[in-house]
Amino acid sequence: MNKGKHTKQQILATALNVATATSLNDLTIGGLATVTGMSKSGLFGHFNSKENLQLEVLEYAQTIFIESVIVPTNQVKPALDKLLLTIECWLDWYQSQGNSCIFVAASVEFDDQPGVVRDLVKKRLQKWLAYLTGMVEQAIDEGSMRGDAKQIVFELYSLYLGSEHMAWVGFEDAQHSRFKLALKSLISRHQHN
Amino acid sequence: MNKGKHTKQQILATALNVATATSLNDLTIGGLATVTGMSKSGLFGHFNSKENLQLEVLEYAQTIFIESVIVPTNQVKPALDKLLLTIECWLDWYQSQGNSCIFVAASVEFDDQPGVVRDLVKKRLQKWLAYLTGMVEQAIDEGSMRGDAKQIVFELYSLYLGSEHMAWVGFEDAQHSRFKLALKSLISRHQHN
DNA sequence: TATGAAAACGAACGTTCGTACTTTTTAGTG
DNA sequence: CACTAAAAAGTACGAACGTTCGTTTTCATA
Numbered sequence: 001m002n003k004g005k006h007t008k009q010q011i012l013a014t015a016l017n018v019a020t021a022t023s024l025n026d027l028t029i030g031g032l033a034t035v036t037g038m039s040k041s042g043l044f045g046h047f048n049s050k051e052n053l054q055l056e057v058l059e060y061a062q063t064i065f066i067e068s069v070i071v072p073t074n075q076v077k078p079a080l081d082k083l084l085l086t087i088e089c090w091l092d093w094y095q096s097q098g099n100s101c102i103f104v105a106a107s108v109e110f111d112d113q114p115g116v117v118r119d120l121v122k123k124r125l126q127k128w129l130a131y132l133t134g135m136v137e138q139a140i141d142e143g144s145m146r147g148d149a150k151q152i153v154f155e156l157y158s159l160y161l162g163s164e165h166m167a168w169v170g171f172e173d174a175q176h177s178r179f180k181l182a183l184k185s186l187i188s189r190h191q192h193n
Numbered sequence: 194m195n196k197g198k199h200t201k202q203q204i205l206a207t208a209l210n211v212a213t214a215t216s217l218n219d220l221t222i223g224g225l226a227t228v229t230g231m232s233k234s235g236l237f238g239h240f241n242s243k244e245n246l247q248l249e250v251l252e253y254a255q256t257i258f259i260e261s262v263i264v265p266t267n268q269v270k271p272a273l274d275k276l277l278l279t280i281e282c283w284l285d286w287y288q289s290q291g292n293s294c295i296f297v298a299a300s301v302e303f304d305d306q307p308g309v310v311r312d313l314v315k316k317r318l319q320k321w322l323a324y325l326t327g328m329v330e331q332a333i334d335e336g337s338m339r340g341d342a343k344q345i346v347f348e349l350y351s352l353y354l355g356s357e358h359m360a361w362v363g364f365e366d367a368q369h370s371r372f373k374l375a376l377k378s379l380i381s382r383h384q385h386n
Numbered sequence: 387t388a389t390g391a392a393a394a395c396g397a398a399c400g401t402t403c404g405t406a407c408t409t410t411t412t413a414g415t416g
Numbered sequence: 417c418a419c420t421a422a423a424a425a426g427t428a429c430g431a432a433c434g435t436t437c438g439t440t441t442t443c444a445t446a
Contacts, residue, residue: 158355235424
C-alpha cells in the first residue's frame, strides 16, 4: 500500500474514534491533525474539504460495521438464528464504539442540514433497516416466525434506540437487561412453535 | 409585564423554534438577533452568555411541554386513562414542534459535553421518565395493568424514539401506524382484564 | 544514486462566532 | 415634564475554523 493510503487509513481510524466520541461537526481538522501528530494542511490534503472527511469517516465506519456484524453472520442458517446472531454482533459492535452509533448521532446532527452527508447517513440507515427486514421476512418464509416483518423490525430498532438513549439518561438497567428482556418478548411473540 | 421580560419571552419563543428546527449549537446569537429584528448586543444583553441562552430555551421548552401534556391530563382518572391521554398529548406536542423533540436532540448533542446544559437535559428526561413510570405504577396499583412498570416505560419510550428516528429515515409508516400498533400491543399485553 | 511525484509542512487569509465596552434610545416614575 | 434606570444599538476584539498557497521533505522508481 502507498504511504498516502496508509496514513489516510490511520487518520480515518482515529477520526472515527473522535467523531464517535463527539460528533461529525466537532471533528475538527486542526484537532484531528493534533491527535494524529500531523499538520493541519498535511491532513487536509488527504480530503480537500471537511465534507469529504465526514463522508470518508462514514464510509470507514460502514466497512468496520460490515466486518463486525454482516460478515460473521453471512453463512448462518436458518434465518432466525442468523437474525439473533446478527443482533448479538450488532450490540457488540455498538459496545466497541463506546456505546454509541455514529450513524444515529449523525442522523440527529444532520437531519435538518441538506447535503451529501445527510443523504449518505439516511441511505446507510435505510440499507440497514432493509437488511434486518429481509432477514425477518426470510425467517417468516421459513416458518420460524410470524407477523409483519416491518413492524417487527420497527420494534426491534426502537428497542435499540431506546437502549442507547435511556442508558445515557441513566434509566435503570436500560443498556443490558431491559433491552434483552424486551427483545426476548418481541421474538417469542412472533415465533412459531 | 416589563418591556424587557416581554421581549425576552418573544426571543425565547422564536429561539425555541430555531433550536428545535436546527440545534442548540446552531442557535446562533447573531442569527437569532437577525430573525427577531434586534441587534446582536441588544439580544445578548438578555442572557449574557450563550450557555444561559441555551438553558433558558430549554426551560422555556419545558414550560410549553408542561402546558401541553402535563396540565391537560392533570385531573384524569383512572391512571390508565390518564396514561393513554398523556401519550396522545405527548404526540400532539411532538407534532407541534415540527416532529422533533429538543430534549432528545440535545441529549445527543451534549452527551459528550459536560456542563450545566447537559445536566439540565438529563434531569428533564429523567423527570419525564419518572413521571411516566409513576403513572404506570399507579395503573398497576389500581389493578388495570400488570407487569414491571419500568420495563413498560422502557418499551414505550423506545417506541417513541423509534418513531421519531425511523420516520426521518423514511421507514414505511413509522410515524403513525407503526407506533400506534406497537403501543396498542404493548398496552394490551400489560392490561388486566 | 538521481529524479520527479506525492506527501507533509508552515504561514497566512477570510469568515463566523461569542463576548466586552461604550453610547444612544426607550420607558416607567416622582 | 424631568430624571433615571433599563433596554437596545454600534463597534470592536480575540479565538477557532476551513481553506489556500508556496515550500520543503519523503518516497518510489528508473
